[in-house]
Amino acid sequence: MPNVVIPIRGQTSRRVKVEDVVRILSNRSKGTEEQYLVQWACSNAPEKPPISWHSVNELSRCLELLQDYLAIREDRKVASSQTSSSQKRKASELDSTPFTLTSELPSRTPSRSPSVTSASSAPAAPAPIDVYNGMLDVDQYGFIVCRSSKYPAAQIELRRVPTPDMVRTSLRSKVDKACLRIREEYLARLAKVPGKKIHLVNTHDMSTPSLRFRYIPQYILREGVIQAPPDTQEGCQKCSPHMGRNIGCEYTQRCGCLEYAAVNEAAITDPDMEVAYQKAKANGDSLAAFPKRFPYYAEGTKVRRAGTLVPFYLNSRRPIYECNDNCRCGPDCRNKNVQFGRTVEVEIFRTGGGRGWGLRCRENIYEGQFIDTYRGEVITDAEATRREESADKSKSSYLYSLDKFAESEGIDVEDLYVVDGEFYGGPTKFINHSCDPNCRQYTVSYNKHDPRVYDIAFFACRDIPAGEELTFDYLDKEEGEPIEDPGPDAIPCLCRAANCRKWLWT
Ligand SMILES: C[S@@+](CC[C@H](N)C(=O)[O-])C[C@H]1O[C@@H](n2cnc3c(N)ncnc32)[C@H](O)[C@@H]1O
Numbered sequence: 001m002p003n004v005v006i007p008i009r010g011q012t013s014r015r016v017k018v019e020d021v022v023r024i025l026s027n028r029s030k031g032t033e034e035q036y037l038v039q040w041a042c043s044n045a046p047e048k049p050p051i052s053w054h055s056v057n058e059l060s061r062c063l064e065l066l067q068d069y070l071a072i073r074e075d076r077k078v079a080s081s082q083t084s085s086s087q088k089r090k091a092s093e094l095d096s097t098p099f100t101l102t103s104e105l106p107s108r109t110p111s112r113s114p115s116v117t118s119a120s121s122a123p124a125a126p127a128p129i130d131v132y133n134g135m136l137d138v139d140q141y142g143f144i145v146c147r148s149s150k151y152p153a154a155q156i157e158l159r160r161v162p163t164p165d166m167v168r169t170s171l172r173s174k175v176d177k178a179c180l181r182i183r184e185e186y187l188a189r190l191a192k193v194p195g196k197k198i199h200l201v202n203t204h205d206m207s208t209p210s211l212r213f214r215y216i217p218q219y220i221l222r223e224g225v226i227q228a229p230p231d232t233q234e235g236c237q238k239c240s241p242h243m244g245r246n247i248g249c250e251y252t253q254r255c256g257c258l259e260y261a262a263v264n265e266a267a268i269t270d271p272d273m274e275v276a277y278q279k280a281k282a283n284g285d286s287l288a289a290f291p292k293r294f295p296y297y298a299e300g301t302k303v304r305r306a307g308t309l310v311p312f313y314l315n316s317r318r319p320i321y322e323c324n325d326n327c328r329c330g331p332d333c334r335n336k337n338v339q340f341g342r343t344v345e346v347e348i349f350r351t352g353g354g355r356g357w358g359l360r361c362r363e364n365i366y367e368g369q370f371i372d373t374y375r376g377e378v379i380t381d382a383e384a385t386r387r388e389e390s391a392d393k394s395k396s397s398y399l400y401s402l403d404k405f406a407e408s409e410g411i412d413v414e415d416l417y418v419v420d421g422e423f424y425g426g427p428t429k430f431i432n433h434s435c436d437p438n439c440r441q442y443t444v445s446y447n448k449h450d451p452r453v454y455d456i457a458f459f460a461c462r463d464i465p466a467g468e469e470l471t472f473d474y475l476d477k478e479e480g481e482p483i484e485d486p487g488p489d490a491i492p493c494l495c496r497a498a499n500c501r502k503w504l505w506t
Pocket residue numbers: 354355356357358395396397398429430431432433434492493494495504
């Protein structure tokens with residue numbers, strides 16, 4: 001870790017070991033340069049941490065903190081414009097407003113950030129600290145030193161930083177370079193995501209989606225989450241890659257993967273079969289021998305495009321059981337689709353109008369076409385509750401419960417798992433809700449013996465022209481299904497659909 005040499009009133013200096021940036025406190029302009037006031041963590045002088053001004057280039061390793069600061073600055077900007085338009089406070093009154101760490105760094109600061117010093121741990125009578133007004137540099141030994149001693153250091157109490165003066169200056173100063181650097185970093189990360197390109201467009205403001213997010217190709221299983229072991233993933237043993245049309249599985253009654261798939265009751269026309277079916281259903285016997293359907297149109301099927309969902313699944317909430325690596329049907333089986341990932345080009349965009357970021361497609365999408373899965377950390381119900389309770393209620397929610405089989409398998413709520421897509425996931429984390437959606441979420445399982453870990457896959461439920469926002473119904477309601485009365489935490493729905501239910505969740 002580097003040492004920082006802080007000059008004290010331009011005469012002497014003290015050397016402290018800097019462990020990390022704790023937070024960014026303020027910003028200002030020096031000529032054309034944007035500077036940001038950094039508070040450092042240092043265990044050998046925790047009550048008197050160094051704070052120093054830095055250019056955007058010097059902050060490239062803590063862009064997430066810079067982004068947090070810009071969000072706080074934006075809030076201050078809104079607050080200050082509301083104050084000046086509503087009550088025209090006197091300047092002296094504003095000057096004396098105390099800027100304490102408690103009031104100045106509100107809930108926007110992520111609760112899980114390990115490096116943030118909490119207000120309660122701040123010393124009761126804080127020691128004055130030195131703010132060096134110049135720039136810091138690295139010397140030939142790797143120590144961070146002052147580049148210039150032109151400006152004397154000022155002494156100030158940390159709990160009063162930023163001072164009202166600093167706040168006023170910061171609101172007038174440009175932050176364009178910081179915004180651009182954050183945007184560049186996000187774009188660089190997007191460029192590394194495998195598959196079709198993900199674009200980012202913002203025609204409303206300079207903000208970028210949170211850098212506290214990592215794109216991942218599949219779930220991350222967290223503590224306490226147990227996925228059924230690989231040897232329970234049976235796979236179909238009676239199928240082969242070449243059963244006539246070279247499309248892998250061809251016969252639903254042979255394909256072991258469909259054992260638990262929904263029976264296509266409309267296809268039971270034989271009276272004897274009907275009796276046998278009703279009996280098997282009543283006794284809870286295997287329904288493997290009854291007619292089912294594969295979920296996707298196959299290559300060579302006349303109707304519509306290969307790979308899109310057949311209406312039997314599209315218009316129902318039935319789980320989809322795809323073939324897996326243990327199957328004998330080969331890699332090109334018609335019953336494998338979602339497991340290969342996204343194949344459409346998408347765009348993350350700033351929606352405006354209070355819904356934050358959204359996702360839209362860059363190409364025409366057909367009814368029944370697979371878009372992408374919802375990914376994230378799979379956590380226990382208890383952990384999800386803990387995260388929910390520690391989060392700011394007005395913040396976006398990215399929790400998705402894996403409760404599809406709760407009722408049929410008798411799984412208690414507390415034993416269910418939840419996907420948290422806030423910090424890890426895919427572009428689907430940006431799909432907003434609509435009461436008249438163009439996508440729908442489906443359960444996709446690769447292991448029929450695991451009712452607790454499965455994929456959530458989004459498919460288009462109608463043709464979607466390029467450029468249209470992708471949406472799904474967060475409550476997954478059937479048409480006309482009533483919703484509960486809105487509770488105190490209900491969030492107003494801004495989807496603007498003619499049939500809008502007015503509340504996002506109740
Ligand atoms: C999974 S996130 C969707 C992406 C989010 N807009 C963002 O900027 O990250 C869910 C959150 O988006 C917002 N949201 C989504 N659909 C909305 C709607 N129809 N009306 C109001 N807010 C919506 C809510 O804040 C919700 O908690």
